[in-house]
Amino acid sequence: MGQHREGRRVSAFLATTDGRVLAHFDASEVDVLLSLSRQFSALLHDAADPAHLVDPAIARLFPAAYRDDAAASDEFRRYTQKDLASAKLHAADRVQSALDGTAEPSLEVVLPDGRVAIGLSVEDGWSWLRHLTDLRLTLAARMGVVDDTAAFDDEPDPDVLTEDELLTRSLFDWVGYVQELFVAALEDVAGTDTIAGPSASGPSSTGE
DSSP states (O other), rough: SSSGGGGOOOOEEOOOSSSEEEEOOOHHHHHHHHHHHHHHHHHHEEEEEEGGGHHHHHHSSSSOOOOTTTTHHHHHHHHHHHHHHHHHHHHHHHHHHHHHHHOSSSSSSEEEEEEEEEEEEEEHHHHHHHHHHHHHHHHHHHTTOOSOTTTTTTOOOOSSOOHHHHHHHHHHHHHHHHHHHHHHHHHHHHOOOBBBBSSSSSSSEEEO
Protein backbone atom coordinates (compact mmCIF):
# COMPACT_ATOMS: atom_id res chain seq x y z
CA MET A 1 0.00 0.00 0.00
CA GLY A 2 1.59 3.23 -1.10
CA GLN A 3 1.24 6.58 0.61
CA HIS A 4 -0.06 8.30 -2.51
CA ARG A 5 -3.28 7.76 -4.35
CA GLU A 6 -1.50 6.34 -7.39
CA GLY A 7 -0.03 3.62 -5.20
CA ARG A 8 -3.30 2.49 -3.65
CA ARG A 9 -5.08 -0.55 -4.94
CA VAL A 10 -8.29 -2.40 -4.29
CA SER A 11 -8.92 -5.34 -6.56
CA ALA A 12 -12.53 -4.61 -7.52
CA PHE A 13 -16.08 -3.86 -6.50
CA LEU A 14 -18.72 -5.28 -8.80
CA ALA A 15 -22.29 -3.98 -8.87
CA THR A 16 -24.85 -6.57 -10.00
CA THR A 17 -28.36 -6.53 -11.41
CA ASP A 18 -29.70 -8.52 -8.44
CA GLY A 19 -28.94 -5.63 -6.08
CA ARG A 20 -25.65 -6.75 -4.57
CA VAL A 21 -22.09 -5.51 -4.42
CA LEU A 22 -19.38 -8.11 -4.95
CA ALA A 23 -16.17 -7.19 -3.15
CA HIS A 24 -12.94 -8.84 -4.25
CA PHE A 25 -9.73 -8.29 -2.28
CA ASP A 26 -6.39 -9.95 -2.80
CA ALA A 27 -4.75 -11.82 0.07
CA SER A 28 -2.67 -8.87 1.28
CA GLU A 29 -5.71 -6.58 1.32
CA VAL A 30 -7.68 -9.14 3.33
CA ASP A 31 -4.81 -9.38 5.82
CA VAL A 32 -4.73 -5.59 6.28
CA LEU A 33 -8.49 -5.23 6.73
CA LEU A 34 -8.70 -8.20 9.09
CA SER A 35 -5.82 -6.90 11.19
CA LEU A 36 -7.34 -3.42 11.50
CA SER A 37 -10.81 -4.78 12.24
CA ARG A 38 -9.60 -7.23 14.88
CA GLN A 39 -7.58 -4.52 16.60
CA PHE A 40 -10.70 -2.37 16.57
CA SER A 41 -12.73 -5.17 18.18
CA ALA A 42 -10.13 -5.62 20.89
CA LEU A 43 -10.26 -1.89 21.58
CA LEU A 44 -14.05 -1.85 21.87
CA HIS A 45 -14.44 -4.82 24.20
CA ASP A 46 -13.66 -2.53 27.14
CA ALA A 47 -15.39 0.55 25.73
CA ALA A 48 -18.16 0.50 28.33
CA ASP A 49 -15.62 1.08 31.10
CA PRO A 50 -15.43 4.86 31.74
CA ALA A 51 -11.74 4.47 32.57
CA HIS A 52 -11.06 3.73 28.91
CA LEU A 53 -12.34 7.15 27.83
CA VAL A 54 -8.80 8.41 28.38
CA ASP A 55 -7.96 6.55 25.15
CA PRO A 56 -8.39 9.19 22.40
CA ALA A 57 -9.69 6.55 19.98
CA ILE A 58 -12.51 5.57 22.36
CA ALA A 59 -13.28 9.23 23.01
CA ARG A 60 -13.45 9.83 19.25
CA LEU A 61 -15.72 6.85 18.61
CA PHE A 62 -18.05 7.89 21.43
CA PRO A 63 -17.93 11.70 21.47
CA ALA A 64 -19.58 13.79 24.16
CA ALA A 65 -23.28 14.28 23.49
CA TYR A 66 -23.23 17.69 25.18
CA ARG A 67 -19.96 19.51 24.66
CA ASP A 68 -20.77 22.19 27.25
CA ASP A 69 -22.18 19.87 29.90
CA ALA A 70 -19.80 17.17 31.07
CA ALA A 71 -22.24 15.78 33.63
CA ALA A 72 -25.02 15.39 31.06
CA SER A 73 -22.59 13.80 28.62
CA ASP A 74 -21.44 11.30 31.23
CA GLU A 75 -25.04 10.41 32.04
CA PHE A 76 -25.91 9.98 28.36
CA ARG A 77 -22.82 7.84 27.82
CA ARG A 78 -23.66 5.67 30.82
CA TYR A 79 -26.97 4.68 29.26
CA THR A 80 -25.94 4.43 25.61
CA GLN A 81 -22.27 3.55 25.21
CA LYS A 82 -22.61 -0.16 25.93
CA ASP A 83 -25.30 -0.58 23.26
CA LEU A 84 -23.39 1.57 20.77
CA ALA A 85 -20.23 -0.44 21.37
CA SER A 86 -22.16 -3.69 20.91
CA ALA A 87 -23.53 -2.47 17.57
CA LYS A 88 -20.05 -1.50 16.40
CA LEU A 89 -18.66 -4.86 17.50
CA HIS A 90 -21.46 -6.67 15.67
CA ALA A 91 -20.61 -4.80 12.47
CA ALA A 92 -16.92 -5.62 12.95
CA ASP A 93 -17.72 -9.31 13.49
CA ARG A 94 -19.74 -9.43 10.26
CA VAL A 95 -16.91 -7.85 8.29
CA GLN A 96 -14.37 -10.23 9.79
CA SER A 97 -16.44 -13.36 9.14
CA ALA A 98 -16.95 -12.27 5.53
CA LEU A 99 -13.24 -11.63 5.04
CA ASP A 100 -12.01 -14.84 6.68
CA GLY A 101 -14.65 -17.03 5.00
CA THR A 102 -16.47 -18.10 8.18
CA ALA A 103 -19.75 -16.26 7.51
CA GLU A 104 -22.88 -18.40 7.71
CA PRO A 105 -24.42 -18.72 5.23
CA SER A 106 -21.36 -18.32 3.03
CA LEU A 107 -21.05 -14.98 1.24
CA GLU A 108 -18.50 -16.28 -1.27
CA VAL A 109 -19.30 -15.86 -4.96
CA VAL A 110 -17.15 -17.31 -7.74
CA LEU A 111 -16.71 -14.83 -10.59
CA PRO A 112 -16.53 -15.92 -14.26
CA ASP A 113 -12.74 -15.54 -14.23
CA GLY A 114 -12.42 -17.85 -11.22
CA ARG A 115 -11.80 -15.19 -8.59
CA VAL A 116 -13.74 -15.46 -5.34
CA ALA A 117 -15.67 -12.39 -4.22
CA ILE A 118 -17.78 -11.51 -1.19
CA GLY A 119 -21.45 -10.98 -2.05
CA LEU A 120 -22.99 -8.16 -0.01
CA SER A 121 -26.50 -6.78 0.05
CA VAL A 122 -26.88 -3.00 -0.03
CA GLU A 123 -27.70 -3.12 3.70
CA ASP A 124 -24.53 -5.11 4.39
CA GLY A 125 -22.57 -2.71 2.21
CA TRP A 126 -23.61 0.30 4.24
CA SER A 127 -22.79 -1.61 7.43
CA TRP A 128 -19.30 -2.21 6.02
CA LEU A 129 -18.97 1.49 5.24
CA ARG A 130 -19.87 2.45 8.80
CA HIS A 131 -17.23 0.02 10.06
CA LEU A 132 -14.63 1.44 7.68
CA THR A 133 -15.49 4.90 9.01
CA ASP A 134 -14.88 3.65 12.55
CA LEU A 135 -11.50 2.27 11.45
CA ARG A 136 -10.53 5.65 9.97
CA LEU A 137 -11.65 7.52 13.10
CA THR A 138 -9.51 5.18 15.19
CA LEU A 139 -6.48 5.64 12.93
CA ALA A 140 -6.94 9.42 12.97
CA ALA A 141 -7.09 9.41 16.77
CA ARG A 142 -3.87 7.39 16.86
CA MET A 143 -2.27 10.26 14.92
CA GLY A 144 -3.61 12.78 17.42
CA VAL A 145 -6.30 14.15 15.09
CA VAL A 146 -9.78 14.49 16.57
CA ASP A 147 -11.66 17.48 15.16
CA ASP A 148 -9.36 18.96 12.50
CA THR A 149 -11.04 17.94 9.23
CA ALA A 150 -8.27 19.59 7.19
CA ALA A 151 -5.46 17.71 8.93
CA PHE A 152 -5.08 15.22 6.07
CA ASP A 153 -5.45 17.59 3.13
CA ASP A 154 -1.70 17.63 2.46
CA GLU A 155 0.50 14.70 1.53
CA PRO A 156 2.43 13.25 4.50
CA ASP A 157 5.95 14.59 4.91
CA PRO A 158 8.49 11.78 5.53
CA ASP A 159 10.91 14.35 6.93
CA VAL A 160 8.44 15.26 9.69
CA LEU A 161 6.56 12.05 10.47
CA THR A 162 8.02 8.95 12.08
CA GLU A 163 7.93 5.59 10.31
CA ASP A 164 4.97 4.49 12.46
CA GLU A 165 3.13 7.73 11.73
CA LEU A 166 3.71 7.31 8.00
CA LEU A 167 2.34 3.77 8.16
CA THR A 168 -0.74 4.89 10.09
CA ARG A 169 -1.32 7.71 7.62
CA SER A 170 -0.95 5.28 4.71
CA LEU A 171 -3.54 2.97 6.28
CA PHE A 172 -5.87 5.91 6.93
CA ASP A 173 -5.66 7.01 3.29
CA TRP A 174 -6.06 3.48 1.94
CA VAL A 175 -9.16 2.70 4.00
CA GLY A 176 -10.62 5.98 2.74
CA TYR A 177 -9.91 4.91 -0.83
CA VAL A 178 -11.69 1.60 -0.19
CA GLN A 179 -14.67 3.60 1.06
CA GLU A 180 -14.76 5.74 -2.07
CA LEU A 181 -14.82 2.70 -4.35
CA PHE A 182 -17.41 0.98 -2.18
CA VAL A 183 -19.71 4.01 -2.24
CA ALA A 184 -19.41 4.20 -6.03
CA ALA A 185 -20.45 0.55 -6.36
CA LEU A 186 -23.39 1.01 -3.97
CA GLU A 187 -24.51 4.05 -5.96
CA ASP A 188 -24.29 1.95 -9.12
CA VAL A 189 -26.62 -0.62 -7.55
CA ALA A 190 -29.08 2.07 -6.48
CA GLY A 191 -28.91 4.21 -9.60
CA THR A 192 -29.07 1.98 -12.67
CA ASP A 193 -30.90 -1.05 -14.01
CA THR A 194 -28.28 -1.86 -16.64
CA ILE A 195 -25.40 -3.05 -14.49
CA ALA A 196 -24.16 -6.46 -15.57
CA GLY A 197 -24.10 -9.16 -12.92
CA PRO A 198 -21.36 -11.73 -12.34
CA SER A 199 -22.99 -14.23 -14.70
CA ALA A 200 -23.12 -11.71 -17.54
CA SER A 201 -20.34 -10.78 -19.89
CA GLY A 202 -19.40 -7.43 -18.35
CA PRO A 203 -19.77 -6.77 -14.63
CA SER A 204 -19.40 -3.16 -13.63
CA SER A 205 -16.06 -2.86 -11.88
CA THR A 206 -14.97 -0.06 -9.59
CA GLY A 207 -11.27 -0.30 -8.92
CA GLU A 208 -8.18 -1.34 -10.78
